[in-house]
Amino acid sequence: MAASAAERGSKAWSDIAQKNAVAGFVDTLLRGTGQVMFQNNPLTGLLFLIGIFYNSRLLGVAALIGLVSSTATAMILRVDQLLIRAGLFGFNGILVGIGLAFFLEFAPYLIVYMVVGAAVSTVVMAALANLLGPWDMPALTAPFVLTTWILLFALYQLEVIRPTELIAPAIPDPAAQIQTLLRPLPEGTAGGGLSVVNLAHAFFRGIGEVMFEDNLVTGLIFLVAILINSRIAAAMAAMGSAVGAVVALLLGADGSFTYHGLYGFNPVLCAIAICGTFFVATWKSALYALLAVATGTVAFASISVLLAPIGMPALTAPFVLVTWLFLLPKAAFAVLRPVALADVTSPENIRKRFLGARSERPQSA
Amino acid sequence: MAASAAERGSKAWSDIAQKNAVAGFVDTLLRGTGQVMFQNNPLTGLLFLIGIFYNSRLLGVAALIGLVSSTATAMILRVDQLLIRAGLFGFNGILVGIGLAFFLEFAPYLIVYMVVGAAVSTVVMAALANLLGPWDMPALTAPFVLTTWILLFALYQLEVIRPTELIAPAIPDPAAQIQTLLRPLPEGTAGGGLSVVNLAHAFFRGIGEVMFEDNLVTGLIFLVAILINSRIAAAMAAMGSAVGAVVALLLGADGSFTYHGLYGFNPVLCAIAICGTFFVATWKSALYALLAVATGTVAFASISVLLAPIGMPALTAPFVLVTWLFLLPKAAFAVLRPVALADVTSPENIRKRFLGARSERPQSA
């Protein structure tokens, strides 16, 4: 019944968004927010925003600045209206906004940096869409990663862009001891170990960190937001965060990093993308996503190491790299069923369409 | 009248170059030089060479070695004659020659390194031309960047290749103070500040540095050389250097770097490429080029930081990266009009052809 009420509400909102220009713009922004995790659903996007503001008003405002700037830039440059309305020019901008607010000291001129940066992410999105066209491959969050890297790396050369203490360049040390105890803070003495509470933090923060939200409750809100749109996507998000944390613990990754969800957010995105969105959700694609999740967990460590000498964050580059590698084989793996970009809807609809069509013929009833 | 005399002279030279093989080869070399800034014009190329020799005979000789080697290699490998004649296998070679002479201690065997390096740049040019073919995208100076990086990075492992003191590897320091005062030398006490003289240095050296010429007069000669072929390209070169310097000053970049034009040369190339050469010159593409110029300025800082741990120069990689990203959207931005590679001539001719054709139909007569 609740679902049915939600559906009616969703239908009513769609009608309003169709007719009213302001509502249409708000709808575009909300879908852009939902698209960060492949959910083309304004209610999911709204809950994402609520989750961000619950954790930090600063990050919430930064998110809105980036979201509006990248979307407005796409309108000014007159991109295909349908693509804009699906939120495809919002999800990179929102991440640029939050990412800059997360890694840089706040200052009023940072707003200008965010606005311009999010605008550039729209150019990069259109560039990558064209570049990947021949393979019918999605740009994922590569525009966010590329744009934010350009904007962040520069800070050592620019006096007015000041980093937070999260930026700490260093040559890696092969003999360094890694603190593998799962716990809140590297130097903290209390609360260590594999407790249920600590594991819950790792799990939910892993989902929250997709948008830089290091907060258990925000992670929970994000998971509910995905669930509203797709049970399969929510299950995959949960699998990604859980398996990412387990793989990190098994390989002896830093316990504090795992606690704060840093080994979770890339796997979350890998799992949603691979099982359900760009391959039809089946048990086989779920196992394939599991392999991608394990690879994405290791790739987070790798890309972090690669950027360590300049002290820069991996962002969602591990997700982009691993998901591209796992999607590119397409039809070469006969056990998997790739979905054309034009056919991407919710995992449930995709499943119905592909597997329904397949089962109709042999079983025909 | 002067222009008309120049046109007649240009016509006479073309006739000679068509008939005489030696003159044809010289014409090819001069066009190759002009192509460094997208000017397929032998007189522009000649003035570029004069500008280089005005600043440094060593760099001038290195330029000629690289230019002849890459062009001759294209002939030996029997590349399409029309492409060679347009200078497309000269502009990367000339930059390889100057780049190696600029960053490496001179020694006789360096000539062999230059000759072979410039020859390799011709292979890389043909490789990238084929790679970018499906998108009808230009290789820009990527062959120069890639080849020179391979040749320079290696120096730490090769005893006979010795760097100048410009190569200084270091881990970046987030807390480092940046000297933002616009002035000639980092340690100099006199001549600092935002004086007209210092700004003129930043502006003209920014154009000169496209070919590693840290010299106000050479920058002026380069600008005149471009102007001879295209007023739009010259205006864009000027805009690129000026805006690059202003953005660098606003963001608090190192004042000495800005003074020496290091924040100018990538934006210069971005601006010429985007407004007039690969998009039809309009007010909209000029504004779009402005965004690219700002991005290219920040990207120079970024790529410099990325290479800081090995102490290597960004070269024109910021230009290549940003221009590729800004050109790739092509027709996805309805406010811009992309130019097919086969249709690239001077910005004025492109404008006439595209906008003339467009206005003929609706307005007719």
Next chain:
Amino acid sequence: MAASAAERGSKAWSDIAQKNAVAGFVDTLLRGTGQVMFQNNPLTGLLFLIGIFYNSRLLGVAALIGLVSSTATAMILRVDQLLIRAGLFGFNGILVGIGLAFFLEFAPYLIVYMVVGAAVSTVVMAALANLLGPWDMPALTAPFVLTTWILLFALYQLEVIRPTELIAPAIPDPAAQIQTLLRPLPEGTAGGGLSVVNLAHAFFRGIGEVMFEDNLVTGLIFLVAILINSRIAAAMAAMGSAVGAVVALLLGADGSFTYHGLYGFNPVLCAIAICGTFFVATWKSALYALLAVATGTVAFASISVLLAPIGMPALTAPFVLVTWLFLLPKAAFAVLRPVALADVTSPENIRKRFLGARSERPQSA
């Protein structure tokens, strides 16, 4: 006569491999081993394995683990049977296995890391095959390089993955003296200099190091293994290792590195790929391969420097980069004759087919 006996043996084995599933799987594994150096020949593969085991049982077992895992993964994912049978899903897996055993301290769980890593290399192989499809370009050992880099870089962040002392991160020093004397050990006092023995070590180890085998006899076995399948490929392997060592000595590379074949293994692969496999073997393509070999030698130094701050090995990335750049021009160089991927067999067969067909027409007996 010996050759004829070998041919009859080869025919008999093919028949068995066709009919018997186990023999077919063994044949696939052996061809996968041979494909590391482009030799689709089970006997060559067998000799490669013997060479590896001769040098190190540990590396031999690691090779088999990687080989079986990547091949089995391709079968499980149901890749086109013909591609699997040609060994195309074995050569990256075997290298992942040996590479991990070479750079990481042995521990039982490392076997899991190898198995999963080799499985991922199969995904990356299918991804790159699709990515490179539009240019009809081979993936080469890029799947091995990419997968192994991801798995190795991560070690600084993962307590259970421990490096050997070969992993030593450092900021490069432009003023560092390079020990250019050709000799076994950096600190050794005896055996230095350009002796025939030392040069023989450099030459044969250069071939052995293609599979991380730092052993003169193994290099000799590898060369014989190639010779069994193709005289042209063996000649090119010899040319690559010899020229790589000579270029390294001329440029003043570290003598110990050269002695151990580190400047040889990338050139070996460049030479086999370019002259005979992907371009028809002629004197012109041999000279072209020579230029590629020189470039690949320098590129090994370059990529090693680029990865020095994180202390990571270049693996066969120099070969992949340089060979891609030298193959991509394809038909743009009229002096060379590119071979379509579908037409790749042994260099001798390719030569017969292309040059035979060409000479038939004009000369017609």
